[in-house]
Each structure stands twice: as C-alpha cells, then as structure tokens.
Amino acid sequence: MIAETEEWTKSLVAAGKREIVMSERETLMTEREADERLIESCQRGDREAFRILFETHKDKVYSVTLYFFGGDEALAADATQQVFLKLFTRIGQFRHDAEFTTWLHRLAVNVCLDEHRRRRRFIPFGEAFGVDEPRVKKSPEEIVGRGEAEVSIRDAIATLKPKLRVAILLKYFEELSYEEIASAMNCSKGTVASRLNRGHKILARRLGHLRASLFRGE
Template sequence: MGRLREGSAVDEADDKDLAVRAAQGDAPAFEQLYRRHVARIHGLCVRLVDGDRAKAEQYTQDAFVRAWEKLGSFRGDAQFSTWLHRLTVNLVLGEYRLLKRWVTFEDAGVDGDGDGLESGEHPQQRVGERLDLERALAKLPKGARTVLWLYDVEGYAHEEIAELTGIAVGTSKAQLHRARKLMREWLS
C-alpha cells in the first residue's frame, strides 16, 4: 500500500490529533508534525527571504519553536498546515516590518520599461523553465515579490496581505500589477 498524499483527509485528522497531543506536552507527536511539514515551511521561508538559505533555515527553526510555544492556540478550525503556514508568514514578515525592509518599486530603481510533463515535453525543458521563473522572481523588488507570492501562489487576499505586511490594500494591488507585468516581460 502506497503512502498517503500530503493533505489527505487522513493526514489532516492525524495532524489535528498530533497537534492536540503535542499541545499537552507530547514531544514525539510534535516531532511527527515537524517531519511532515518542515520541507514545505522551509520552501516558504526561502521564498520569503530572497533565497537566502541560511536565513530560511533559521526562520524555519524559529517557526517550529514558535509553533511549539503556540500550540495551545491551535483550535483545529483550520488545517494544522494552514495554521503553521500563517504562523510562519507572520513570523518572517513581522521581522521585515520591524526592520522596515519593505522595498517599493521606486526604492528598488525598477523602471516601467505541478511537476508533471506535457506529452512530448523533455524533462530538461521543464527544469529550464523553472530556473527562468526563479530568476525572474529573484529579480523582482522584495515588496513586489512578496505580494506576488502571497497573492498568486499562497492565495491570500489583498486585505490579508496588507494586514500581514503593514502596507495599504491599494499598494498591494499596485505591486501585484507591477510584478505580473515585469514577470511577463522577463519571461517572454
């Protein structure tokens, strides 16, 4: 029998049970949660800190320490993975807010100007496209990249992004528009 896909109903129920046990001090239950979610949280951190692997590793560890401390606040209304994701975003972006590291388009000096393969597509072509996409994302100003990632990839609404990052809703919309325009130019 194969391993269950991440995010299945059984995994979600199991995560909830593990979170309840971990909140009661069961360290092995928390270790299981850590092992299930560490890769996804690390990937999120890498994207939120400009690809700086050392910072991402530190934020990943900080996120799990914070999760251990805050497990009592996990009510199970949402999936554990959603709760952990939100906690991580708040942790990383909260530090950026405190350090006033939000970069606008003007500050950055930018001017206006699944893993599956489709039939017949060579695997190296997909790798090349992913590298192009990652390079283009890395070229975006930090604020634009963060808004693009949170909105298009993670599914946050502009109001949520504004709350998370401390910017205005209109700024979030403008940065998303600008980021998409730049990405289209760079990838075409």
C-alpha cells in the first residue's frame, strides 16, 4: 500500500503539473444546432416550436423578472409575458450569427428596465435618490415557508441599482459569461465585472449577518 501510494503520489504530482487547457474552438455544437433548428421552425410560424422554446426558457426568464421586481409575482408574470410576446413577434429578425440566448436576455433586460423606468414616474421618492425599495412586503407565510434568509436576500437584490441587479440576475439565473452579460446589457466586459463586484460587495455588507447560516449549510 505504501509503495503504491508513493508511486501514485508521484504520478499525480506529475499529472498535476500538466496544464489543462480546453480550447473554445473545440466546444461542441450539438445543443446549438438543436436550438437553431427549433428557431427555424419558429421563424416559419410553428406554434409548437414556440411552445417548446417557451418551456425551455420560461423559468429562468420568470426568475430574473421576479427578483428584478422584488418578488412581485404579478409584475414578473406580466414582464415574462411581454418578453415572450416580443420574442415571438420579432423572431423573424433573428439571425444565426448571434447567440439566441443572448438575444433573449437582451429582450428580458430591456423589458425589465423599460418597466422600471415606466414605474419610476409613479413610485416613491426612494428610487429618485438611488435606493430602490422592495416592491413586496414579506408575508409571514414567506418568512416561515421559504426562510428569513431567502427573503432577506431577495429584498437585498431588489434594492440594488437596476443595472447591478440585472448583472447579478443574468449571472446567477442564466449562468451567463461576462461576455454574454456584456452583450445582453450592451456594455463592456469590464463594466460587467465592475457591476458584479459592486453588487457582491453590497450584498455582503447588507447581509453579513447571514454569513454563519450560509456557511454552516456546507
């Protein structure tokens, strides 16, 4: 056992020094091809293809809008509906030289920010001074059922400036790369990095009291 362990350790040390490089050029295309064929069907007006596309992306889009609007389910459902209606009515404009998901996310971002701007004219002073208030007060049911921590995080997300909020939501729900987020938000990768950095810091400072429960969960 010991001798074997020694050999094993040596081989692993050698292996560990070998750099592992994944070439992006070798990224496989199968899923993208399936998406492209589905989109082509949508572009021909195929209703069932639309439904498949909707089913594929609905939960992520809904989650982004739900957290963007501070947990307001009705507003999130309306925004999600708007996103997909825009998607379906404009899908003829989509060209395959762009990433479909990036295009979808750009629509979602625009719907969220447009709605935010529209509502800004009618909502409290807080936003005018750069502090958004959560739209929905937490109900006892939420606190008990989902946990105080989750509600606190949701509320803290809702108080981020809209562009920080969108960057956080695209990163954690859509699992986009910085480049994809930059494309969806029409900004540079550096700006995305900066927004995420600021977002993370604000969350950590506002919710530092959750650190123990968060890491205990490991």
